[in-house]
Amino acid sequence: MLPSLFLAHGSPMLAIENTEYTQFLQSLGKQIQPKAIVIFTAHWESDVMTISSVDGEYDTIYDFYGFPDELYQIKYRAKGSPELASRIQQLMSDQGIKTQTNDQRGLDHGSWTLLHRMYPEANIPVVQISVHPFLSPEVQFKIGEALRGLGNEDILIIGSGVTVHNLRRANFNATSIESWAVEFDDWLIDKVESKDYESLFNYRSIAPYAVDAVPRPEHFVPFFIALGSADENHEAKVIYRSYDFGNLSYLCYQF
Template identity: 65%
Template sequence: MVPSLFLAHGSPMLAIETNEYTHFLANLGQRIKPKAIVIFTAHWETEVLTISSRDDVYETIYDFYGFPDELYTVKYPAKGSTQIASILEERFENQGINVKKDSVRGLDHGSWTLLSRMYPEADIPVIQISVNPYLSANEQFKMGQSLQGLGKEDILVIGSGVTVHNLRIIKWGQTTPEPWAVEFDDWLIDKIQNRDLDSIFQYEKLAPHARMAVPRPEHFVPLLIAMGSGDSQTKAKVIHRSYEAGTLSYLCFEL
């Protein structure tokens, strides 16, 4: 059995840097050994929930610019699984969620940067799923609930996003987090660990500095989906917390 996870993918430089967070990811990959990985990435937005469905090797997508040349040579040649994609499709459709399949799109950096540090051999099938940031927080959570129990089959569900993600006010070179970013994450940790879903679903109104932390929800909704997919009888755990450039949170949960 494996848990559900919310992991911060932060900067693409995670794929080539060595730091506290990359060490954490490597250790996490050693601890959790799934037979397949289902990952919701903030960097694939669609109106209709879309599931990668293929058995061959994914292309590695470099959906960023202005980084060192070395980063554009990294490949993550994971394969997909049409069998598991069909299982996921059936689960979503049973809950009345409209689904499409995609056999062409590669892995974006919301997926491969994390996975390359956790499972560098790229020998575990990956099924990438899009997000629709315009659905309500409650709808995102219910989408995740469609996947409850996958962990008992050793299928790892990952929500890949960031809790505090405001690149417009990032503090390059700053090694300490901005107080408002810490306050937002503190609020979030409290509500998640106490399973105060009503407050979490209203985070935009209730959480301190919510507009600054989440100016656009595409990086936040993978957390809500991962929460829904987790074991409701198990208390959520913070498994990593650090910050980069003042305002970029690397808060991670086991759910």
């Protein structure tokens, strides 16, 4: 049985830099060998959950600007799986979740930068799914719940986002980690480990520095989706944690 993962995609530079985090991703990819990947990306928003049903090879989307030319030369040539997309759509429909499919959109950097590091050969089918950032955390959790059990079939579910993601407060010259970012993640870890889902669902009003950490929810909701998709008897654990630019979190979870 495969776990569900929440992975931080941070800066697009992780696709070409050699850092402790990219080395972690490479190691993680060697440890977990799925037969297919389902990835919810913070960089694809829609009012209706949209499931990629690309038949063939994905285009690589460069949804960023101002980065080195080397980054724009990467092509992540993963293939889609219309069959798995159809199955996911049915699983969500069974739980009353409205969805639609898209057979044209490529992989955005919330997906391919991570996968490029974990599975550089791009030989594992990928189904990319959008997020609706303004649904409640409870509903995000239920979206994940609809896919619970896919891990038993060696299908890897990844929520790609960031816990503390406030680019307006990023300090590109930082030499230390800002305490408020650490405090938010510490609170999150405590509630996950105690399975205090009620508090997690109400993080906006009770977590320390929640508005600073999550000024807009699109990067945080993949966390709830990944959490919901995990087996009920899962043991949640932090598998990586670091910070960039003073407060950009690279907290990663295995559920």
